[in-house]
Amino acid sequence: MATIYTIGFTQKPAERFFGLLxxxxxxxxxxxxxxxxxxxxxxxxxxxxxxxxxxxIDCDYRHLPLxxxxxxxxxxxxxxxxxxRYVTRFEALMDERGAPDxxxxxxxxxxxxxxxxxxxxxxxCHRRLxxxxxxxxxxxxxxxxxx
Numbered sequence: 615m616a617t618i619y620t621i622g623f624t625q626k627p628a629e630r631f632f633g634l635l636x637x638x639x640x641x642x643x644x645x646x647x648x649x650x651x652x653x654x655x656x657x658x659x660x661x662x663x664x665x666x667x668x669x670x671i672d673c674d675y676r677h678l679p680l681x682x683x684x685x686x687x688x689x690x691x692x693x694x695x696x697x698x699r700y701v702t703r704f705e706a707l708m709d710e711r712g713a714p715d716x717x718x719x720x721x722x723x724x725x726x727x728x729x730x731x732x733x734x735x736x737x738x739c740h741r742r743l744x745x746x747x748x749x750x751x752x753x754x755x756x757x758x759x760x761x
Contacts, residue, residue, distance in 0.1 A: 618748050619728035620741040621760040623658040626734070631657070632670050634760040635728060642674040642727040643667055646681040646741060648688065658732070674725075680711050681729070681744050697738050704740055705747075714748045723754065735761065 619638055623631055635643065643663070650660035657666060664675035683691075683704050691700040733739035736759045745757040 615756055616723040616752075616754050617726065617756045617758050618722065618745050619726070619758050619760055620731075620736055620739075620745050621728050622731055622733040622735065622739060622741070623656075624732050624734045628657045628666070632666065635667075635673060636671040638728070638758070638760055639726050640671075640673055640728040641725050642676065643730050644681070644727055645675065645677045645730045646679075646744060647677075647731055648679060648682040648685065650677055658730070678717075680716055681708075681713060681740075683707065683740055701743065704743055708744070708747060713744065714751050717748075719752055722748075723752075728760065735759075 619635075619640055621631070621634060626634075645660065645663070650658075650663070652659065657663065660677065667673040667675050683700075684707065687700065687703050687707065690703075691697075729741040729744055731739050731741040733741070736742035736745075742757075742759070745759075749755045749757050
């Protein structure tokens with residue numbers, strides 16, 4: 615079995631965040647945020663995060679915006695908080711983009727990888743939807759949420 619991990623950076627101090635990744639043996643962080651360079655991201659701001667990962671835990675960083683929601687989907691969800699509508703629209707977007715087939719299945723299985731977004735927990739976060747989609751499409755994958 616292979617594992618796809620997920621993690622959110624909010625409500626976690628840097629020590630906990632990097633510790634969770636290190637303890638799980640994650641070797642590649644797949645950043646699936648639409649805007650990874652935001653000023654509110656703190657230690658998880660794109661450029662800083664890539665450096666911290668490399669220097670602290672010898673982990674690769676990749677930004678994969680094709681696994682992020684569109685600005686419109688995010689804007690509408692922030693306005694109405696309708697998770698059911700968000701899920702329907704995001705799943706349709708992932709169908710349109712051909713997820714997860716844009717990923718290298720063999721590479722993902724060979725390199726312990728983690729999907730990153732900002733939400734503290736996976737319940738209402740697209741990283742959970744992406745991870746579950748991977749596990750449905752490729753049954754050799756388990757999903758583990760790092761909390």
